[in-house]
Amino acid sequence: MILSALLTSVGINLGLCLLFFTLYSILRKQPGNYAVYAPRLVAQRKSEQRSDFNLERLIPSAGWIRQAWQPSEQELLMGFGLDTVVAMRIFVFGLRVFTFAGIVGIVILLPINYSGNQLSDDDSDLPDISLDSFSISNVEDGSNWLWVHFCAAYALTGVVCYLLYNEYGYISSKIIDYFYASKPLPHQFTVLVRGIPVSVGDSVSEKVGSFFSEFYPTVYLSHSVVRRTSKLHSLINEVKQLRRKLARLKLNGNASNRHKREGFLGIFGRRVNVIDYYEKKLEDLQEQVRMEQSSLAGKEVPAAFVSFKSRLGAATVLHIQQRINPTVWVTEQAPDHKDIHWVFFSTSFLRRFISYVLVVVACIVITILFLIPVAIVQGLTNLEQLETWLPFLKGILRLAFIRQVITGYLPSLILQLFVSLIPPVMIMLSTHQGYVAYSQIEKSACIKVLFFTMWNIFFANALSGSALYQIDVILDPKNIPRVLAEAVPGQASFFIAYVVTSGWTGVSSELFRLLPLISNYCRRLFCKKDDEHVEVPSTPYHSQIPKILVFELLGLTYFFLAPLILPFILIFYCMGYIVYRNQILNVYMSKYETSGKFWPLVHSSTIFSLVLMHVIAIGLFTLKKLPLASALILPLPILTLLFNEYCKRRFLPLFKAYPAECLIKKDKENQNEPTMGEFYDKLATAYEDPALKAREYYGATGTNTSPLLRDTGTS
């Protein structure tokens, strides 16, 4: 890619970003869009003031940026939970890393690369200069300037490790503070027990009760057995949808709308009043709900949430294997009760083991299938091949601008479209892996998306070639540094374009929320009045965190290879940070709290990026005929991995369970509080399936939303 193609891409994307930002800053002020741009506030009834029309509403303003900056970390922590703060820290960490990397890269490395003479096409005009002239490829083989790159690799690794260590410690301390500040929460006192062996006719509930009251008589409090409620959940969903439909009909309906024909395809049969028809249907459904609820007593799943009188009691049961056979009576930390995915509650150890294996196989298959779109993208960057495939394009492809758009913009756009299909697929796979909580599913999906994206975007693209060739490379670890060092620098320009297109427009379109905006307009077009129902989306960590981390991977890997990429990534992090603070204040809501469980993932992927950078450095210094540097860089990955090992042992345990010190301190604090009796009463019923408690779907009784509904996570 030449400089002008890059500038075209930057121009297009910058234009798009500005457009999105401007449109956002106007549209967000229109009262009709509140449900799109501030659903969180609407749900909390904070933005009800529907001001009249005035000119100020049509003028783009940047007030929202100031607003987004306002809340302090402490305020965010208290208002939005620890996960939000951790996600913010990920951006802050990236900003710090790339500020350092950017300064070193642009001020020191870029001039050295540009002043090199290794590449022959150096004498062309500035717009026609290949981006490779800014990369390390342009430095002469064996040049002593390469030692600057060598030092930069050591310096950046040191800085990143220092920042990582600090950040790990900081987040750890936040986790402890957050725990100390929390009031007693049901999940702190509860353990999920799975794989309870029962013979036919046995009652799971009795078995659990007798086991824990025999073994832990002093701390055992109560338990709730899980029941097979998937049918009930879908019935209740139907009831809810029907109720909403009815409410809308009653509000908006005109005469023509209020009648429909019964019978086959609505052609035959008599015309009936629609409202009567749906009310009849609703009654039938409610009767079914009642029947299903009453028949659930026999549908026990061999799993139960067991609550204890103290946090230490729950921790004891959690950490010690209960039975001689470790595949039965398996204990695990109970998730937040709002976080439980009741519908898919797999229990048997063996079944979960098999699902795990199958999901891994499915992920591999998806990764292999994904090479098809990657091949298409590679076809686009190779214009000659495209001309032979589609000869009628020859004429168009001769236009310089079209060429620049096709090589600089289209490939990453197409790739991005395909990549955006992956997170939902991975969520679906994780759901079938036997997790019981949304947060676990989301974290597992996050890891899958991250692996997938790293593999496909980075490796499959950088090691452009057939799948077999890639497997060949991976199965030949000795050659990996050489192969990477040969392939990766040449892809720098593609990745710069990728960062600009996918990162910048990704962030700004995330802000703009095009699809929700369109669906909102449609809804308002067809409904006369709002039905007041606002869906607050849950923060999509599983798709956002991998994206941030992939850009970090690109930034760190290309740090000394092609420092030109660094400012673009820095801008991405800046934009991301602002937009995220804004995605959080107005739009998204964390439906559950994982207490920063995402951070270790960030840590390990950063370490991976660093080691990858070192591996490429080893190969590169060999290619550049500086074998001494190649040998001297060897200790760096080893030290980095040792650092990682140390951090894992030093900090990771806290992300898995609270230490006795904290548990006992909190237990003692609560011991003599008069409210604890009330809390225990609440605790005893906290882990009942909301579908079982939802008596308002029985028919006869109330018609509107009830507090119990919130338990299913629809607020």
Place this chain on the structure above:
Amino acid sequence: MILSALLTSVGINLGLCLLFFTLYSILRKQPGNYAVYAPRLVAQRKSEQRSDFNLERLIPSAGWIRQAWQPSEQELLMGFGLDTVVAMRIFVFGLRVFTFAGIVGIVILLPINYSGNQLSDDDSDLPDISLDSFSISNVEDGSNWLWVHFCAAYALTGVVCYLLYNEYGYISSKIIDYFYASKPLPHQFTVLVRGIPVSVGDSVSEKVGSFFSEFYPTVYLSHSVVRRTSKLHSLINEVKQLRRKLARLKLNGNASNRHKREGFLGIFGRRVNVIDYYEKKLEDLQEQVRMEQSSLAGKEVPAAFVSFKSRLGAATVLHIQQRINPTVWVTEQAPDHKDIHWVFFSTSFLRRFISYVLVVVACIVITILFLIPVAIVQGLTNLEQLETWLPFLKGILRLAFIRQVITGYLPSLILQLFVSLIPPVMIMLSTHQGYVAYSQIEKSACIKVLFFTMWNIFFANALSGSALYQIDVILDPKNIPRVLAEAVPGQASFFIAYVVTSGWTGVSSELFRLLPLISNYCRRLFCKKDDEHVEVPSTPYHSQIPKILVFELLGLTYFFLAPLILPFILIFYCMGYIVYRNQILNVYMSKYETSGKFWPLVHSSTIFSLVLMHVIAIGLFTLKKLPLASALILPLPILTLLFNEYCKRRFLPLFKAYPAECLIKKDKENQNEPTMGEFYDKLATAYEDPALKAREYYGATGTNTSPLLRDTGTS
């Protein structure tokens, strides 16, 4: 190697074995050798009857074999502990595997291999037939007979996995039974706490006391802080040696022996009575011991053994991380108090982390250095090279018998000598890794020796070539099946000779105990009377188990490559089993009990052997132009690894800690026993360093062994 060379080797070794067995069955009956062949019984005063001379004593008999067979497993379990039974089960497992493998190999595979015509030198006389004619190399490329080998690989894998699963389950049940049958033992109630952060002037003891009585007031019982006693231990050892010397002198001394000269080299100075001299020296030493013991109060190590009132209490503290920082107040299961290696008590988390890294580096260095003896061995098998190195040997090397000895016997003997140096080195390395118990050190050394032996005997020998070439192969996993399939079958004859030489003579010389026998004779030659001191050696699991497992590796890997190896391995297992039952009944004594912790190691190394067999099969079927078989064998390693994963989750946890079910059951059982008060009193002092309690080294008091001495493991 040709058949006659193998027969020479078998002949030599069989002769040696018979000689050892015969000598053993005579020598064991001589009263003077009781200390060598039955030290365990002597120590237990069971073989004190010193019969007069009779002819029967000079006739070899096989009564000891019958004797070794007599005790049932239950008797062994009760008398010798679980480790002994597990070690026996390892032999039984090997016997079962190789009985099946041997039958399939000899009855089915060997005839198929021998009837093949791939190798051209098939028409020579029987004694000159190359052993390769019995290996798979002799089967024609692409022959359908290879499908028999294919089926055999599946069948053996199935049988081995079935046996492994059964054995894992059986040993698990034994562990539980053994635990239930045990009386209250101090280590069941105790936890070792390391890394207690103390500032200067703080008392560790006070800190530990206040921490546990604040956090676990209901279950905490007592604690003993560890002190730096390495100097004291060495002083006490000196005292013990001096006392033994004095006792011997008093018993045996004649006039000339009773005097020595004082002063420089004993030349100048006056003659003094030796006994007076040593008694004076002993007094000095005892004074030093007293001084050192009284000064230890200030030499606290930031580690303590903390005892609790119940097993569940100890388990709670063990399993839950105590402090926010997981690198301080680190808890681990307290080893049996007889098992503690007091001298080298490293405590800091960081120091242990660093030692671990350094030990790994040292192991790698040793492995690389070991290639030198391996190269020598390879020189011996290559006679032409030997002739060019040492031309004067030319004449001798032309004698057929010498050639056979050199190619068939010497290489494995030399290798075996070098290999026998490794276990003590590995024990030394493991000692510096921060383990606190002999059993942990031994297990860690066992793993190191196993890795080392597998690598050096199998890989370095099979992949004969430079170290760089080997690293090349390992760094190129894709090619491993091919390289192994090319290299391994050709080494079959070497390994058959190795099994015969190293295995058979190893086992029989283990029985014969040549070195202890010689040292015993020397002692009896120079001392007129026995000083009644019998050292009972501790079972050397760290060197025996790796040996057994390496033969298993060889047997499984060569199962279908060269089935000729199987009967030799089967004989090794038979001999080993008998001799082991005998080294156990009479000679060795387990000084501590690990409750079968060695079994998981056997399991994983068996899985490794199976997968290695599959990998070689993949390469081999490709080489033999049967790619379909090569592809169809692929699921086998995957299924085997999944089986391994399942077994790990199903059984492994029990080998790490007892489940709550067992702990609570035992706690309840003991709850109301009147003896528990007494036990608690004993528990409070059980984990005091024996060097601190050993008041008899103070001088003045008693001179003979006291019960406290047993605590240091010298019985």
